[in-house]
Amino acid sequence: MPDRPPAAAPVVKLRIPDPSLVVLCGPAGSGKSTFARRHFRPTQIVSSDACRAMIADDEADISVSREAFELFHSIIDLRLRHRRLTVADSTALRAEARRDLLRLARRHQVPAVLVVFDVSEERAYAHDTRRERRVGRPVIRRQWEALQRALAAIPQEGFDQVYVLGEEDVTSATVEVVAAGSQRGSAGSGEK
Helix, strand or coil, X not given: CCCCCCCCCCCCEEEEEECCEEEEECCXXXXXXXXXXXXXXXXXXXXXXXXXXXXXXXXXXXXXXXXXXXXXXHHXXXXXXXXXXXXXXXXXXXXXXXXXXXXXXXXXXXCEEEEEECCCHHHHHHHXXXXXXXXXXXXXXXXXXXXXXXXXXXXXXXXXXXXXXXXXXXXXXXXXXXXXXXCCECCCCXXX
């Protein structure tokens, strides 16, 4: 019997309800923002870094983090009130951060979808070194350790859907946006 090439790993397909709140969770350098830009319209993405930049003209200015997250939550709240598919792009590594976002989804009675970027510490650090705004190895390490704790807690947190993307999945996964409550997708809706 001739040798066969190994079977390709199945591609992960995320079925995202519209409307819903999609919460991205992972350390810096894990590919969250790139994933969001690849699969969602710019108007659907609410970025904590962009909120910092709107307030202080600098995504890295942590002195305005409190105000930036007030803005972040306010924009998400308004979008969900208007029943818009919304992607929350932040690390969301603390249970409290995820709980606050889940509360917004519940307030507006939309599904809450968590997408976890489970990449190795080394991969996140390698990506970080190629970014314009680097956070550095110590921050990556702390965030990666927080991710390990989060992975244990997430199944009990009450999200309607949870997708855990491994390193290969981050770039190969596909997103299908479907009408909330529907089993059928709407081709191309919400995708870039």
